[in-house]
Amino acid sequence: MAELQILNLLLVLVAAWAGGILAKRLGFPPILGELLIGIILGPGLFGVLETSGALNTLAEVGILFLMAYIGMEINFKDLGKASWPGLLAAIGGFVVPFVLGYYTIILFDGTNIAALFVGIAVGVTSLATKSRILVDLKLLNTRIAYVLMAGALISDTLALIIFAGIIGYVDVGSVNAASLSWVAGKAMIFFAFSALIGIYFFPVVGKLLSKSKTINRTVHFTIMVIIVLGFSELAELAGLHGILGAFMAGLYIRDGVFSRQVFKDVTGVFHDVSIGFLAPIFFVTAGFNVSLEVFQTNLLLLILIIAGAVIGKIAGTALFYLPSGHGWREGVTIGTGMNGRGAVEIIIAGIGLQMGIISTEIFSILVFMAISTTLTVPFLLTWTTNWLRKRGELVMQDARKGYLILGANPLGLYIAKQLQEHNEVVLIDANKHLVHEAKEQGVTTIHGNGLKEDTFEMANALNKNTFIALTGNSEINLLAAQLANNSFYIPHKIVLISAGEDGAGLDLLDPMGASSMFASKTDMAPWAYKISANEFKEHTVDVASDCTTREWVKKHGKHRDILPVLIVGETGYKRPFHYKDSISANEKVIYLE
Template sequence: MEEFHINILNISAVLLSAYLGGVLIRKIGYPAILGELLIGIVLGPAVFGLLEYTESIKVLAEIGIVLLMVYIGMEIDFHDLKKASWPGLLAALGGFFVPFVLGYFTVIWYGGTPMAGLFVAIAIGVTSLATKSRILIDLKLLNTRIALVMMAGALISDTLALVIFSGITNFAESSSVNLRELFLISGKIILFFGVTISVGIFLLPRLGRYLVKSTINNSTAYFTMILIVTFGYCELAELAGMHSILGAFMAGLFLKDNLFPKNITKELNKAFYDVSIGFMAPIFFVSAGFFVDPTVFKTDLLLLFIITTLAIVGKIAGTALFYLPSGNGWREGITIGTGMNGRGAVEIIIAGIGLEMGIIDKTIFSILVFMAIFTTLTVPVLLNWTSKWLRRRGELVYLEKRNGLLILGVNPVSLLMAKYVSKKMPVTLVDNNREMVALAERMNFKCIYGNALDEDIITESNPGNIDTFVGLTPNSQVNLLVGRLMHESFLIPNMYVAVATTKSGVGTDVLKKFSVSTLFAKPVRLDTWFHLIEDQKVKETYEIVNKEISCSLWVEKYADNNILPLLVETENGTLKPFHSGGQLMAGEKVIFLRSRE
């Protein structure tokens, strides 16, 4: 009983440490996994010894690996692969096999076994999917060709790594490998993929259609079904002589939203995310840090430096070299290589299994963990440099550009803004007031009735084409909550919200955290302006900017606060919201309202 109590305390300490490590590292723009690994190294046996690797931690970590691989599989969108199939395949092959070969021969050169060389090679070849979207948004690259190729390349690379890894573990567990054994192993692998793909394509969709028609309306039941399918796939992988993580990954590929009734999909996804990414996976990554030996910086610094350097150079050079047949240029290949340079979940999982199987030792495992940390740290820095390089040369290719505006709130101010902007781009308004929605529709605006915090309602606005979100209700917190949803769920790049007062609870730090700017470049009591417009006590006017100035400084010229700047019209006729982070250029036009009172 006493030992169980200690285990409970240890699990709680590991979870708290994982949370704190993740929060701190995300503040500087990196994925939580790095913080979880680092906190495990520092608080684990290697440094302070405050956290223990108990049997309960081991069990939870192993379940965490399985659930994490399901989640990674569920995140793969086959439509994205189709969009950039050829360039993405080239980037994946070059970014995987060049560092793979370099890593393998480095280990052999250092006296390692061929099997250890293969494990290191796979770990170096993978590409992390952990935070690509966040980085792409921050660098304004989401709608570029390099973003699409990076995502497709990462998906293909990790899938390839898992397949090769499972084949290698199959051979590693065989006592001898002759021609008969080779055919037997190959047959089991082919049979595994044949069965799992057939079940995923033919059986699971039938099950999904049955569930949609059934009276089962309990998300817990569906969550249980996900686990049953997952563990069934894992068992098939084990029977085929491969590791269970490949089975979990294959299960995730086919456990898509359309398998479940639409009304519980959101609840189900959130529950799975919370259990896997929020609970189990952090325990695995913190416990992985327990096995890292920081003394490699003294004893094996040269090997650490060589493997990390080869991982970076091999990934970037390999991607650029193999990317040449795409016809998109070597500079674009280098840029994609810098974006694919990070490692993460899959690499740590593979290294951890190699350590557990005794194929690699603690030193190699520690080097691979530090390599994953160092390479991931380079991604935002190198990708920023190389993407700016492409921009300066005019070689950054944009895909179908988002050009829609979504406005939260139907009111006199939003209708005025929509009047101007609708001449230049599609505008959609959202409100839960039927009368105001009807008014907007009579004015020939596209308007959606419903609660904007409901993702199904927002989906009606076709968020994939939305470039800008404007929160224009008198409630600052509602504006921010919907803006956060638009940013995180639909990756809307430009976010502007109206803030009522400095005491509204929506301060500068909160806005900055969610990449949101203050509309009008100042706090505004919208209700006052609603009445002024309705009573026809405002004048619509404009001012030509004669020199470069920030929006915030421009507003300060009108100390009497009797103006409301709505939009900025550039010299080429583009309209954009007037906001706190904006910079006005000479020749641009500020469209604003002036009170007549």
């Protein structure tokens, strides 16, 4: 019997991997492939795979870990700029399809509780799906990207809160003031107790963990698992479902327990265990419960649910988005992006099926609705964003702004003063004299070790768009860039590589998406001396035709000792001269000689 279960588990994992890989290659989230492979190979069609008690247990743990991971991925600070438009999009994109889904089930003589479950499932959107599609369509630096992410976050959170209320009501089983008050009271106690632990107790744990030198990644991972399961059990004790507790645990773990580097390291392991192992088991086995008979017995209901989900999401988002002042066309675009459903919808539907609140037919309809709506997102979002782009209405927006520069030496100070004409610039240096001199010249400068997280925090690194490492030591520059990348997620990293570097350092640039300053290996000391002694000349030259920075260096610096430092755009906006950039005709290059 044990061998059969192990073989079945192996087959489920292989099927999940194959389905996920195929879906990913086609440009869709792996969850769709996992669901479809479960439907095709499960009892409903070919019967190659079958369920078991062991699989059900692993699947249940999988959804807890997945909800925790979704919570860990949410960064409220990055969504601040889109909070109001995101709230409008979330409300419209949730309420309208929720109402349509609810009354569709009522129209077909379903129960109120079943209708509520369907309304929630139709109203949610997929945060993970949005991230992948936005990357593929190169939309991450647009306003619609931030609104989409904020809308998905608020929509899913709203769905979980309503879901918690329904679960509490089902647990009580009757409608009266006393029972409903008891449900609401337990829920409030859970949220309050969770907040107290997350806000006040977790930071204390985090400090103790950071001071201990004997705790390794395995212990950190174990602590994370204990927290997730503990919060899940608290939610169960409060009459809610464990997924809500896991979600709350993920939110508090992100900012309260581990240092940023440890958090990034441990969440990588958590991601592999949840997304790579446990969650696929849940989605494949969820496909086992799908009945293809709905296409014969409930085809009209299936069509109405899908139509209500699509029309309600797009029209509701566009309508409620109007007060943002960004136009109905942007609202329609955001609606098409929020149209996909994902993990939360399937999890809620699965729980409803387990509790007997919805039937196998309704569950099957919700799964096909999730699949069909998610399939529309890449096509509709591509079409609507191109529509906005052609009309000149695709607004670029980056929550991160400004430069963080390591090295207050004369060269670093010179570049900082040039860049701060149009940007916020912060310098970092461990030399008190250089820090004082930079401050005297009007540049915001932090005194501290450029390889320490505390120094980056003082420099507000989480809000910076670009990190530039300009010390004379290539190794320090690379280590600092890795810190900027791994712990503070700074999108753009530019590193000075010394002329004596043997090439190993350059190999470290690509894995973290960094570029080399000045588009060539450069010794900082001679130029720092020339600037401090005022023994240099600054030149500004026009660029006649489009070229890469490397091509410009080869053309102009072949027989001359020059240092290209900045590119000046047609509007006068200056940016650093580095390897991974191109220069357009009519732009200018500032170089030192």
